Amino acid sequence: MDFDLSPKMMAVLFIILGVVVVFLLMGGSLQQLLSSSIQETVSVKIKQNDTCIVEASDGIPRSINNCPFNVGDNVTITYKQGLPTIEGFQQ
Template identity: 50%
Template structure:
């Protein structure tokens, strides 16, 4: 089998896939992080500027919440993938009932 036996479309798909793998390899990206389970934990709003808040999880990565309804010092429940800066979900911490 040679390259002349492969259709142009299949060859293009192979080249694109190889390019994506090469970019991930060069950037040091680890594919396993894509499939890592999410972490959900409490975090405190450490900074609020305009409609953006910054929170920091136990992995010490600062994360930004857009259109943030919280105030500086509030404790919120956040879900994220370890070592990735995006937040998947956030909600106010539920207070224990008396």
């Protein structure tokens, strides 16, 4: 069987391969990207101006911008394991 790839098909394959390589070099994994969100209650550790820093059980510090809370307040955050971003928060 002889496979002849058109230039368009080769370009698409190279783009997909490039995206995968960049993603892997940045330390990500598809499992982290596609994993379900975790909801956890944490306390505000640091507040600088209007940014609060919290730390979930995975040990990764996360920031909340325009934070209405004070140091020591309990906040429920929604995040993905191993990723530094917060998807949402509530008191």
